[in-house]
Amino acid sequence: MLALLEAEPALLWDEELTVCVPKAFASVPVLPSQRQGTNMADNWPLRSYLELGALHGAVPCARLHTRQLLWEWRLSEMIDNVELLVSELVTNALHASEAMRQALPIRLWLLSNNVRLVVSVWDGNPRPPVRMNVDDDAESGRGLVLVDALSDRWDWFAHKSLGGKVVWCELSREAVEATPGRDPRTGR
Ligand SMILES: Nc1ncnc2c1ncn2[C@@H]1O[C@H](COP(=O)(O)OP(=O)(O)O)[C@@H](O)[C@H]1O
């Protein structure tokens, strides 16, 4: 149960955790997952939400956040792959947001149960992502091909309450560890 503290309006008192948390945490949008493919992650214990302005700095911010978070979650062997997935999905979300008249944020959720990890990225553009069939010379259209290759599965769904859509992908620790060319001792 959260109550506003009079002395410190930027903070809320969380009675369950008995700590002050930033007021903004009270309005973290819930990632709707029912029957959208990501419902397995609903009760996963490791959860992070980051809201980014749709500006060019969003991509490096999202990458750095991902690296730091996965280190904190002791999922170091997944860092390189997840950072790449986040980079592709946030870059696409940025381009999709730039095409909108309204200035809307980009929302990034990272969820994990220590074995599997889901990356979900929301943008306000209702247009769906389209995986291209690219040849060797193509200069664009490789992002979702890479997402397809690095994750176990990916998909998207329209977000009913926020509008726009969520593009998400899921990968497992085992699959990353088994990537050919990876040194299992260093994870690189
Ligand atoms: N979040 C998104 N919103 C709208 N369209 C998207 C989104 N992500 C991808 N797309 C569409 O899918 C296409 C393929 O994306 P991608 O494989 O990343 O290649 P690229 O970004 O180089 O065009 C994009 O050109 C775009 O038309």
Ligand SMILES: [Mg+2]
């Ligand atoms: Mg792209």
